[in-house]
Amino acid sequence: MTYNQPMILDLPFILETRRNHALEHATLHMLARTHKGRMAGHSNPTGFFLLGDFSTQDVWSASTEALERLREGESGLAIHAGCGTNLATSLLLSATLGWSVLRGAKSTLMKILLVPFAVAFAVVGVLLSRPLGTMLQEKVTTEAFMGHMQIVDIIPIRKGVHRVITQ
Numbered sequence: 268m269t270y271n272q273p274m275i276l277d278l279p280f281i282l283e284t285r286r287n288h289a290l291e292h293a294t295l296h297m298l299a300r301t302h303k304g305r306m307a308g309h310s311n312p313t314g315f316f317l318l319g320d321f322s323t324q325d326v327w328s329a330s331t332e333a334l335e336r337l338r339e340g341e342s343g344l345a346i347h348a349g350c351g352t353n354l355a356t357s358l359l360l361s362a363t364l365g366w367s368v369l370r371g372a373k374s375t376l377m378k379i380l381l382v383p384f385a386v387a388f389a390v391v392g393v394l395l396s397r398p399l400g401t402m403l404q405e406k407v408t409t410e411a412f413m414g415h416m417q418i419v420d421i422i423p424i425r426k427g428v429h430r431v432i433t434q
Contacts, residue, residue: 276407283312285410287433289345291315292409293333294431296344298325307349314432316424326421326429334418342411346401352408353400360399361392 275281291308298306298321306319317326336344368385372378422430 276410280312282410283433284310285408286413286416287311287313287315287431289337289409289411290330290333290413290416290433291317291431292347292350292404293337293341293344294326294330295347295349297329297333301325313434314419314430317429317431318427320427321429323421323423323429326431327418330418330421330431334413334416337411337413345409345411346404350400350404350408352404353396356400356403357393357396360396361389364392365389 276285288310291310294315294317295306295308298317298319302319302321302325304320306317306321308318309316321329333344365385365388368381368388369378372381417434418431419434420432422432424430
């Protein structure tokens with residue numbers, strides 16, 4: 268039996284968002300080679316926003332190279348350590364494991380005594396979340412296969428914000 272990705276991930280608006288998310292990450296990887304400041308992105312079905320001190324030409328160059336490299340099979344560019352998927356996975360898993368230790372305690376004193384164990388479980392959650400967050404990016408929140416995606420336009424919204432429009 269082979270693994271088939273859930274069909275919901277192939278719905279057009281979800282697939283487009285996942286592809287844009289991959290392109291956003293790849294573009295941030297390209298920009299990180301020459302820009303050392305803070306940078307971030309946010310994807311949706313029609314493209315993505317980039318936040319950082321970049322010129323519009325830098326964004327064009329980086330996103331075009333990122334798209335080409337993804338098309339050439341460099342799927343690892345779709346994964347980014349700073350992705351919100353990693354943060355959400357870390358927060359949810361560590362909080363759930365920490366809470367699971369405390370939830371059965373009947374008294375305040377018992378809860379206080381269990382705090383060190385809850386913290387230990389939360390730390391385990393953080394450690395487990397690192398590979399889990401990467402796996403979720405690979406399988407769920409990004410799609411490195413770009414299909415027929417094209418970069419249509421890049422619009423400077425205001426200082427430090429660019430809108431990359433894809434189709």
